[in-house]
Amino acid sequence: MARKLLLEKAHVEGIRGFDVYRREGGYRSVEKALKSMSPDQVTDEVKKSGLRGRGGAGFPTGMKWSFLAKPEGVARYLVCNADESEPGTFKDRYLMEFIPHLLIEGMVVSSFALGSHVSYIYIRGEYAWIVDILEQAIAEAKQNGFLGKNILGSGFDCEIYVQRGAGAYICGEETALLESLEGKRGNPRIKPPFPAVKGVWDCPTVVNNVETLAAVVPIINDGGEEFAKIGVGKSTGTKLISACGNINKPGVYEIDMTISVEEFIYSDEYCGGIPNGKRLKACIPGGSSVPILPANLLLSTAKGEKRLMNYESLSDGGFATGSMMGSGGFIVLDETQCVVKHTYTLARFYRHESCGQCSPCREGTGWMEKILLSIEKGQGKISDIDLLWDIQRKIEGNTICPLGDAAAWPVAAAIRHFRDEFEWHVNHPEECLRSNYGLAHYADPIRVPETV
Amino acid sequence: MPIRSGFQKQYKKSDSIYYMADEIKTATATFKVTIDNITIDVAPGTSILQAARIIGGDVTPPAMCYYSKLQGSGGKCRTCLVEVAAGSTADPRPMPKLVASCRTNVMDGMIVKNITSEKVTDARNGVVEFLLINHPLDCPICDQAGECHLQDLGYEHGKAGTRYEFARRTFAKEDIGPYIQLHMTRCILCYRCTFVADQITDSRVHGIVDRGDHAAISTYISKAIDNDFSGNMIDVCPVGALTDKTFRFKNRVWFTKPVDAHRNCSNPKCCGKATLWLRGNEVFRVTARKDEWGEVQSYDGKTGWICNTCRFDSKKTSDWTIEGLTQISRHSVLGANKYKTLEMPKETLPAVLKGRSPKLMMNIHNVSEVNNPNIELSAINGPSHSEDFERSAEHVKGAGESTQWGMKK
């Protein structure tokens, strides 16, 4: 049983309220940081912990904090990214819904480290009821002196405001989020300048994911070095994984990043295997934007090693044979699933969510969706597969924000690993409407090239 | 030389185009930047695109959304992507991705590849294809034809065929008032018109609604755009999405003669300098004067925007003092039939033949009846048909006297 740092107390009766949360040891990190540490010491602990951003990109949090510009007389802001809209990802929701004070506590400590006196939680519009939960938690923290003016007599003032989005995936991209927070159209900004220099209201800003900020609490409580002891290499601490798809026990799991993908899918502690005795066909291990992998490459790397649930191992082999940790949205597909259909569904999502600023993403996502739909309906041509490849290639890397890449990667990976399933659709226009390509050879052991 | 619906390069190094639009800096030191193997010195804060424009010619990336006179513009269309092969002298690493040259500033010692980079050419062709897949291609009925930047772009980087096999996007028609015609299907969402509305007019009543491929220019509740300077939106629109309603379908731009003119405009924000597009003495259209890059010209560091009174309500030559013919690039279709002096084309045949005298198998002019010089087509009443041409041997005989171009010597 792995150690839990975030969700250990999530199911204690009444933990949503301040009193129980405090009784269970909550807000200790605020006391410790504000009473015995300087802001730079807090940042140093976070650096030592090796914590990487949990929002998708995996950027080291301590480093991000130390990049924050600190010009004299200019306010700095901390913004919590709770926009969580990536298909397959629902861990932040779980955390905020069950143990909201953990986020507030993490934000107070982080605001202290960054010198932010006004911090925001930007939450996706569809999480309407969570706004109430968070606002209640904020009010309670304030009543108890952990938020507001002169927190715990330390002289540090901090307010937290919750801002609801209006239902746009793109507002999870940090600069689009800032635009939206300012009340503008949620278009990603052109970088540079980066938020660390010019963020919300043109002031230096740090944007962090909910889980990232919550992880600051155990880091301060136990020390960065303790945190770094959990996990392997550059994957330190624990990670929340939202598992869904064809598994027996979908849900949010806190894992330490040393377990293998196989164990995660099949052990009873986690996903509990695949229902109805079906076999594993494919998996999107890190949320809709990361490359899909066939069963064989999911469970082991191209070198024949067991693949582990961590940043390094999931991306082993690059995009040719690997994928990414992403935001931890783990989507499992069994042998009855059609990869073409899935790719189409994702393409439809990205077409719908593109902000439309830059031409490759605006036009390319719609084009890919249309082609995928026609292949899915058995009306495609073989040349369409190459065309798809060419379109995704021309979107990737040529856009303002990473949504363009996120739209291109799933299509690229599906064609790279499942090209024969696409071809089967083209060559069996009638059959593909009735039946499925099935597992085919996607779970066959991979041949590992002999190394001399 | 790329073909631009353009005007002759007219600005000097002192023009504000030399610097970033939003931060005019005094040049204390200069940065050396190399673009396609040409090295120049520019002021710090100059974007790669501006530096390339100073060099001019082929190395200048096309820019569909950037507008040096509009703060915050650029970065969206991605036609100006270039490769940075070395970031600077201090950090000579190449940049991992292609960058938008309009929004990336030069560093000292930066090495940029535009037309010398295969990656750039490939990506740019891709962008042009993206811009065209949903474009209605209705140039034959579009007033912008002839001065459209998308036409030029397609001409330079596009392909004759399309790989797009689906219905093109359409939008519900929206009336945005008496002066400006909106054709949303032609819009490339460059956002320039919203910047004009923000920065030049007193209030913006239009914007971009919706997102992705259904994003559209709209006033949302079909309000008329009514503002003294709204007409400038037409001038900045790179395509035929915003056109002049008072000129609509009246004439093809290449049939009109552009002249530079000015008037004493009472509006303090209006520069009063314009281009009149004439036929005979009739003023068909009034626009701001444009520079080589199709942008409204600057005078003494100020952009020469014109007010709606000058643009829409001063359509008599007597309203204006005419200065003379507008300089038009020889390569532009707008220059058709507007040569200042007539130059006879050189006879090229002798050079090609190099003294050889091959026997002609057949001179098509000898057998073609249509080109028969004895028949004056204009004298035929009504549409001509085969009965107008006598099929007598005489014609064929007579045709022997004609020159190559069907004219008597």
Ligand SMILES: Cc1cc2nc3c(=O)[nH]c(=O)nc-3n(C[C@H](O)[C@H](O)[C@H](O)COP(=O)(O)O)c2cc1C
């Ligand atoms: C299209 C797009 C959507 C994103 N959505 C989210 C999101 O919903 N939640 C999130 O935390 N990060 C999201 N991100 C990542 C953020 O831009 C940013 O990297 C992150 O909030 C940084 O926090 P971290 O360093 O704590 O990971 C998204 C990025 C992109 C490009």
Ligand code: SF4
């Ligand atoms: S990549 Fe897509 S979502 Fe991102 S800025 Fe461009 S159009 Fe908008």
Ligand code: SF4
């Ligand atoms: S209407 Fe014209 S200026 Fe406005 S966004 Fe569209 S193309 Fe650009």
Ligand code: FES
């Ligand atoms: S001109 Fe640079 S992106 Fe459009």
